[in-house]
Amino acid sequence: MVNIREAQEMMKRIYYERDKARGIERTILRTYQELGELSDAVLRGEDQSAIVSEMADVFAWVCSVANLLGVDLGDALLGKYANVCSRCGKSPCECVDTP
Numbered sequence: 001m002v003n004i005r006e007a008q009e010m011m012k013r014i015y016y017e018r019d020k021a022r023g024i025e026r027t028i029l030r031t032y033q034e035l036g037e038l039s040d041a042v043l044r045g046e047d048q049s050a051i052v053s054e055m056a057d058v059f060a061w062v063c064s065v066a067n068l069l070g071v072d073l074g075d076a077l078l079g080k081y082a083n084v085c086s087r088c089g090k091s092p093c094e095c096v097d098t099p
């Protein structure tokens with residue numbers, strides 16, 4: 001298992017120079033593309049290994065976006081959610097207007 005910061009650092013070591021050359025706009029577009037591939041895999045009923053692979057791609061691209069923007073994903077997640085729903089402040093969430 002790897003924590004979020006380690007994962008983000010790993011992706012930075014592997015891809016930061018390429019991400020920087022590509023730029024934030026195209027990196028975000030690639031992230032959308034990967035999310036579409038994950039969606040397709042799920043909706044087509046592909047096997048779990050294909051879904052896991054697509055999920056890894058989505059997370060990797062989110063790490064790339066965060067690295068380009070200088071955002072620490074672990075801090076961002078805990079800063080916003082802090083172990084409770086970011087809207088209602090409860091865990092589990094008790095918001096009535098979201099499924």
Ligand SMILES: [Zn+2]
Pocket residue numbers: 085086087088089090093094095
């Ligand atoms: Zn809530």
